Structures are given as C-alpha cells and as structure tokens.
Amino acid sequence: MQIAFSSxxxxxxxxxxxxxxxxxxxxxSTELMALVATYQTILEKSARMADAVDTLRDALEKLDSKTxxxxxxxxxxxxxxxxxxxxxVERQQIHEQYLEAKGSYDIKLKDWQTSAYKGxxxxxxxxxxxxxxxxELTDQDCMVKKLDLPYTRWWLHCETRKPGSANEKLxxxxxxxxxxxxxxxxxxxxxxxxxxxxx
Numbered sequence: 001m002q003i004a005f006s007s008x009x010x011x012x013x014x015x016x017x018x019x020x021x022x023x024x025x026x027x028x029s030t031e032l033m034a035l036v037a038t039y040q041t042i043l044e045k046s047a048r049m050a051d052a053v054d055t056l057r058d059a060l061e062k063l064d065s066k067t068x069x070x071x072x073x074x075x076x077x078x079x080x081x082x083x084x085x086x087x088x089v090e091r092q093q094i095h096e097q098y099l100e101a102k103g104s105y106d107i108k109l110k111d112w113q114t115s116a117y118k119g120x121x122x123x124x125x126x127x128x129x130x131x132x133x134x135x136e137l138t139d140q141d142c143m144v145k146k147l148d149l150p151y152t153r154w155w156l157h158c159e160t161r162k163p164g165s166a167n168e169k170l171x172x173x174x175x176x177x178x179x180x181x182x183x184x185x186x187x188x189x190x191x192x193x194x195x196x197x198x199x
Contacts, residue, residue, distance in 0.1 A: 001138045004157045005149060007131035011173050014117055023115035027108040033196060035098040036167050042094060046087040053080050153178060158187060162194060169195055 004010075056077045063070040124133075131152060136144045154176045162168040170192035177183055 001142065001158065001160055002135060003138065003144055004133055004135050005147070005176075006133040006155050006157060007127060007152050009155050009173070009175070010157050013123065014120070017119055017123075018116040021116055021118050023112055026116075027105060027112055029105060032098065032101050032105055035094060035101060036196075039091065039094045039098060040167075042087060042091045046084060046091060049080060049084045049087060053077070053084055056080065149176075151179070156185065162189075167196055171195055 056073060060070060060073055060077060063073070065074075130150050134147070134149070136147060138144055156172060156174050156176055158172045159169050162170050170189060171194075172187050172192050174185070174191070176185070
C-alpha cells in the first residue's frame, strides 16, 4: 500500500484552491452512481442464479433422463438458465451505459479539476526539498519502518480499495504527532473516511 507523508494538509490545500478559483459546482455523478448500484445488484442476482443453475445441472447429471424426478426438474433448469442468460444481457447493457456516461463525466471532471486546482503545482514547487512529500510503500508486514521525517508538522495521506466493495475506497488523512521519536499509527476502517468512486 502506498502512503504519502506531506508537510501540508492535502485536502485543505485543494479546498482552499477551489474556493479561491471558484470553478463552479463539481460535475454531478448521480447518474453514474445509480448505474453502479444497478450493476452491483445485477451482479449479485446473477451470481446467485448461476449457483442455482450449476447446482441443478449437477443434480440432473446424476439422474436418469427417463425418471419422473428428472422430468420435473428439467423444465425448472431450462427456465433458470434462460433467466440467467437474460440477466447477463442486461448486465452487459448496463455496463455499456455506464462506460458511455463515465466517459462524458471524466471529461467534465478533468476540466473542473484543472480549473479548481489551478496553482497547486506552483504551491508544491515552492516547498523546500527537505519538506517535499515523501511516498513510502508498506512492506510485507503492511508497515512503513525506518522513516525519518524532518521536524515540522506532517500529514499522512493514503487511499485503498475497501475490501469486499466494487466502488468504495478507504481514505486516511490525518495529522501526525509532532516531536515523537517513534510512533505507531494503525490504519483501519475505524479511522478512515469511506468514499464512493467510479468503477
């Protein structure tokens, strides 16, 4: 996992630039999020239906096709298989709608961010090298060890996909204690902000 250590509050700086540049309202993502929710619902339903089809198929393979039990179960199998195929077609249609809407949204968002965050590059370049943002990768123990930071106020910034979610991420943005010789900060869902993002 990638963790950034900055001598400034990243979120507050972007908020200040946005207020100063006044780019207007952020592009609306309501349509995209609705499509994401619909897509997730279809994924869950189709997964359950696929399991049911597989279970019924396995049961049919163990039966003689001439038995009453087989003749009772086979129409159900055909119906479920047809519904699953229809669900897969629906899923593909929703995905195509999403890609089209996301392409349009991404263009609008990029234009908005260019206007909103104008001056951020100049701000970063004005910071002396000693206090420039330092990016570290966690090791095999999910830790950052032996990181020496010059004495000043530092903020930790980290983002990662929320486990088990297709479109949520965990964000940590916290000020680190000043003056400590060493410290341990545990990042988990209890001290993270949960944000929904595009797929």
